[in-house]
Amino acid sequence: MRIAVLAVQGAFEEHEKVLWELGAETVQLRKASDLQEHFDGLILPGGESTVQGKLLRELSMLQSIRAKIKEGLPVLATCAGLILLAEHIAGEETVHIGTLPVAVKRNAYGRQLGSFHYADGYFRGIGALPMEFIRAPYVESVSDGVEILASVEGRIVGVQYGKQLAVAFHPELTGDYRIHQYFLGQI
Ligand code: GLN
Numbered sequence: 001m002r003i004a005v006l007a008v009q010g011a012f013e014e015h016e017k018v019l020w021e022l023g024a025e026t027v028q029l030r031k032a033s034d035l036q037e038h039f040d041g042l043i044l045p046g047g048e049s050t051v052q053g054k055l056l057r058e059l060s061m062l063q064s065i066r067a068k069i070k071e072g073l074p075v076l077a078t079c080a081g082l083i084l085l086a087e088h089i090a091g092e093e094t095v096h097i098g099t100l101p102v103a104v105k106r107n108a109y110g111r112q113l114g115s116f117h118y119a120d121g122y123f124r125g126i127g128a129l130p131m132e133f134i135r136a137p138y139v140e141s142v143s144d145g146v147e148i149l150a151s152v153e154g155r156i157v158g159v160q161y162g163k164q165l166a167v168a169f170h171p172e173l174t175g176d177y178r179i180h181q182y183f184l185g186q187i
Contacts, residue, residue, distance in 0.1 A: 010047015
């Protein structure tokens with residue numbers, strides 16, 4: 001299995017390492033021509049969504065990625081990736097890929113959660129799961145057809161819509177590979 005990892009900014013190398021551990025091949029997406037490669041799934045890593053969105057536009061990659069996801073390409077989005085996928089970002093006009101019918105709130109955790117936050121959450125279909133949040137977004141609301149897979153402290157942090165799986169936390173940082181396994185299992 002060959003998985004593309006968006007590699008314009010952010011924590012893409014960590015995802016590649018997890019995928020290699022699980023026996024998948026990876027291809028980095030750095031420029032538009034990389035999208036011609038064959039791949040069976042796509043990972044949108046954490047980082048800074050405003051920077052990633054700007055680079056995707058400048059590199060003319062945004063529309064092709066959006067089209068592939070609409071055609072059914074399986075995608076795992078984490079943290080900033082979730083923001084890129086969301087159809088609506090609270091308080092902002094910008095929409096990036098916009099294929100996931102949810103509204104997200106960026107950097108929304110108050111003092112009680114802080115910038116970095118660790119939680120033991122429950123993920124539907126997986127069970128108890130360590131979750132690492134870094135200036136994380138959360139999902140404020142979902143449209144029909146979006147399944148809620150995880151909530152932490154009353155906030156939605158994991159959703160699925162068809163082949164789009166999106167989480168607010170960083171599954172590549174905890175040494176627990178079950179989110180990646182779950183994703184690969186759905187391809
Ligand atoms: N705060 C970042 C953003 O708004 C996301 C943080 C992350 O990916 N860890 O894009």
